[in-house]
Amino acid sequence: MYTCYIDEAGCPGVFPSESSIIQPALAIAGLSLHHTSIRALSQHFIKLKQMYLYGSKRSLLLEDDLPVELKGADLRQAIRTPGSQNARNAHHFLHQLMDMLIIHEAQLFGSVLIKSPGEEFDGNRIYSAAMQEIAYSFHQQLELRDDSGAIVADFREPKINTLVSKDIAAKMLKNNSNSFPRFYEPPTFGMSNNHVGIQIADILVSTLLFPLALCEHGKEIPYGKYRVAEDSTLFRCYRKRLLALSNRGSSISVIHAKNLNDRHCFAQTRPQNRVRKAEIMRAA
Secondary structure: OEEEEEEEEEOOOOOOOOOOOOOOEEEEEEEEEEHHHHHHHHHHHHHHHHHHHHOOOOHHHHHHHOOOOOOHHHHHHHHOOOOOHHHHHHHHHHHHHHHHHHHOOOEEEEEEEEOOOOOOOOHHHHHHHHHHHHHHHHHHHHHHHOOOEEEEEEOOOHHHHHHHHHHHHHHHOOOOOOOOOOEOOOOEEEOHHHOHHHHHHHHHHHHHHHHHHHHHHOOOOOOOOOOOOOHHHHOHHHHHHHHHHOOOOOOEEEEEHHHOOOOOHHHHHOHHHOOOOEEOOOOO
């Protein structure tokens, strides 16, 4: 059995102008883990956090340090200070984390949606559509492995959670068909400080996918706080492992929001019919 943990980076608001402080992208990622890996991976991850935050492992305090979150945005900012001790610590943490995920055969799914200045952006609708796209990709993995699974997403707010879960539940409960027969229940939502999988998903989407996508594909976004010219070089060392986690990059896409012109926009990016899709990672 597999669990897909989902988190996002960015915000669902409109990007009104090039000078706006609103984040110019919304990124959603899902991390799939086999149930036999979750306990060992959780213990290892908490110890990595302890080393990063406190400089030592605290084996007797694993349950106390589980809720202590290490945010991906903070790691991203540390890496953007090359040569500093903070940057070295962040790189050391990320290298160990990525290696650990590969050992446990984790898989990464997701989409990065880049906004256009002044263009309409229905963030809640797009978030729901992106969740469905991850659900389709995750379900395809379950089909290939002849297994079952469920989705646990970061808790946002009840109204949005209901919208997301309802759309997938409707496809599971159709009278004549079930689009997700491998799921044993519709998506559920958890607090990130209780789920290592959600914490790791946050780190992957905020620290790596968000800056790489904006740097390489956000040509309409001016350089500044969120799009940094040096990011392509600073984060280059993670590309091969991102490729390893995402089926050579095929399970992650970058889509420009101006191409999202209908409710079923993400249906066009499924593996059997991908269009208007740009791979987030090119081979280094």
